[in-house]
Amino acid sequence: MASYSANTKREKKVFDTEDDVAKAMAEYTFNLSKKFCKKRGYFTIVLSGGDLVLWLKKLLVPEYAETEWSKWHVFWVDERVVPLDNKDSNYKQTLDSFLSEVPIPTSNIYAIDQNCAALGDAKGAAIVYEECIKRLVNQNIIRTYKSSGFPQFDLQLLGMGPDGHMASLFPGHYQIKEKASLVTYITNSPKLPPKRITFTLPVINCASYNLMAVCGEAQADAVAKVFKDDFNLPSARLTADTQAIWYLDKAAASKLPSECL
């Protein structure tokens, strides 16, 4: 696989409340869905776990009734390697709160391999997910980033932990350095559960649009470090092909240096 060079400036918008962030995220998603469904007949969207799972519910309002759900193809930027019916599964959480409410064909929802999940086989789950992505690239459902061969998703909705992790790329862990694979794995995640798979940084940064949504005071220190370009935090390395934008509530933005406001 050739190298990638996606690189855009980090943008941000600060909203009063978490609810405002969730609503704005839904609007951003709806508009991009419209754009890509019209342009390509598909919308490839990558989701995260964490708080974001509940914010997706804002897409369920009448305003967005025209969303072309049948054209959506849904992926996860990271996943906990637990059985798919386990409460910690990002897939299960998203299914329960959002996906079960919208008519996306089940064949367009790409959970991790259920056997690997049941066995707790993180390495196997990463390999199978990477094969799945490559297959969809060959079928032209997922685009590629310029001539690099790297998959290019239309939109990724991301979250950040208080330690600055995004996806399952944690500070001080080698996965952030992985450049060749599309999907890698970790078996000693500092945040439980310990076994996870994750897109690698090149894949994350090749996306056309990356929206990082962060709310709450617990993330304020990490947000400040990111905007001071502390690249020890994986989230500080987020870029995109077209737009990498951070949606913050006031609490998450409360420690931003004045020059960033």
Ligand SMILES: O=C1O[C@H](COP(=O)(O)O)[C@@H](O)[C@H](O)[C@H]1O
């Ligand atoms: O464990 C995870 O954490 C991050 C951040 O979650 P949050 O609850 O702090 O928003 C999430 O983006 C990732 O997908 C998830 O697996």
